[in-house]
Amino acid sequence: xxxxxxxxxxPLRLQDLLLQHPDLEExxxxxxxxxxxxxxxxxxxxTSLMVVRxxxxxxxxxxxxxxxxxxxxxxxxxxxxxxxxxxGSAVVRDxxxxxxxxxFRSAAREQDVAAVAAVPVPGLxxxxxxxxxxxxxxxxxxxxxxxxxxxxxxxxxxxxxxxLRLDAQAHRAHNLQAALESRTVVDLAAGIIMGQxxxxxxxxxxxxRSVSNSRNVKVREVAAxxxxxxxxxxxxxxxx
Numbered sequence: 001x002x003x004x005x006x007x008x009x010x011p012l013r014l015q016d017l018l019l020q021h022p023d024l025e026e027x028x029x030x031x032x033x034x035x036x037x038x039x040x041x042x043x044x045x046x047t048s049l050m051v052v053r054x055x056x057x058x059x060x061x062x063x064x065x066x067x068x069x070x071x072x073x074x075x076x077x078x079x080x081x082x083x084x085x086x087x088g089s090a091v092v093r094d095x096x097x098x099x100x101x102x103x104f105r106s107a108a109r110e111q112d113v114a115a116v117a118a119v120p121v122p123g124l125x126x127x128x129x130x131x132x133x134x135x136x137x138x139x140x141x142x143x144x145x146x147x148x149x150x151x152x153x154x155x156x157x158x159x160x161x162x163x164l165r166l167d168a169q170a171h172r173a174h175n176l177q178a179a180l181e182s183r184t185v186v187d188l189a190a191g192i193i194m195g196q197x198x199x200x201x202x203x204x205x206x207x208x209r210s211v212s213n214s215r216n217v218k219v220r221e222v223a224a225x226x227x228x229x230x231x232x233x234x235x236x237x238x239x240x
Contacts (some may be wrong), residue, residue, distance in 0.1 A: 010038055010139065010152065014159040026169040028061035031160070035131065035152050036063035041185045042145040045113070049121075049156075050080055051129040051164065056171070065132055066111045071102065078104035079118035083130040094138040108134075115140040116150050123157045123210055124190045127164055189223035192230050 004157035011036060028049050036047040048062035050109040051072050062068035072078035075227050079090035079100050093115050095105050108116070113134045121129035131153045135141065141149070186208065208226075212219045 010034075011154045014155060017161055018159050022166065024059055024163055027060060028059060028157060029063075031156065032061050032063040032067070035156070036133075037132060039152060040143075041136045042133075043140045044147055045136050046131045046134050048080070048132045048134075049129065050063070050084065050132075051124075051127055053127045053161070053164070053168075054085055067132075070103060070107055070113065070134070071113060071132065072101075072105050079102055079116045080130045080132045083118045083120050084128055089146070089150070091117045091141050093141050096138065112136045114138040117141040117146055119150050119153045121156050121160060123173070124161055124164065129156075129160060171189045185220060185227055186223045189226040192226055 003139060012030070017030045018027060021030050027053070032047045032049050036044055046067040048060065048071050050058055050081060052058050060068055060071055061200040062071075063127070070078070071080050075103055079092060082088075082090040084095040095108055095114055095116065098105060108114075111134075114137060115135040116132060117140075118130050118132040119133055131149065133141070134147050136196040186205070189208060190201050190204040193199070195208070197204070199207075208219050208222050211222045215222070
């Protein structure tokens with residue numbers, strides 16, 4: 001298969017996808033569909049992507065839902081897991097002759113998958129990602145096809161790294177906003193307690209923490225309850 005023209009165009013198409021799909025999950029799904037079409041000449045029926053990041057849930061997508069369901073995770077109990085565990089590319093040209101991954105092989109047969117090629121997406125540290133390609137033809141993914149899959153994975157590296165960076169920034173912004181909102185409601189509740197009990201702010205916060213511990217709920221939830229009760233009273237007063 002001569003894919004030189006497609007290979008040259010793929011990075012530009014990947015950049016367009018990133019502009020069209022700023023959400024990471026949507027980007028991964030669109031990416032899987034694009035790569036599946038790009039590699040279709042090698043009997044690729046579909047693809048899936050899995051990204052593992054420190055202190056975050058894995059992100060995964062596929063060109064179709066059935067391919068997402070075939071990904072087992074990072075435990076090494078399927079081809080993608082072998083890659084994520086640091087075992088390098090995992091290529092199985094005929095699952096009927098494979099002895100590993102009983103659960104994966106059974107699920108693959110149900111989805112008419114006979115051959116698999118899973119390769120790492122390079123250069124994403126500290127994250128790790130794997131591109132997995134599926135074929136219904138036994139004997140698929142010879143050396144030339146595997147090189148094509150590896151080239152596609154290499155092309156994914158830069159736009160995927162940028163997508164992960166944007167997602168990390170959005171995640172930090174969300175956490176910061178949540179922290180600010182939490183601090184605000186705790187400060188409001190402490191002020192209410194100070195006024196009701198004629199105590200210091202430190203003592204008011206201690207009261208919130210004591211209630212939090214006794215009820216086994218977060219301090220923010222206790223504080224939100226205090227603020228809600230006072231807000232209800234104020235609303236009732238104004239309604240009268």
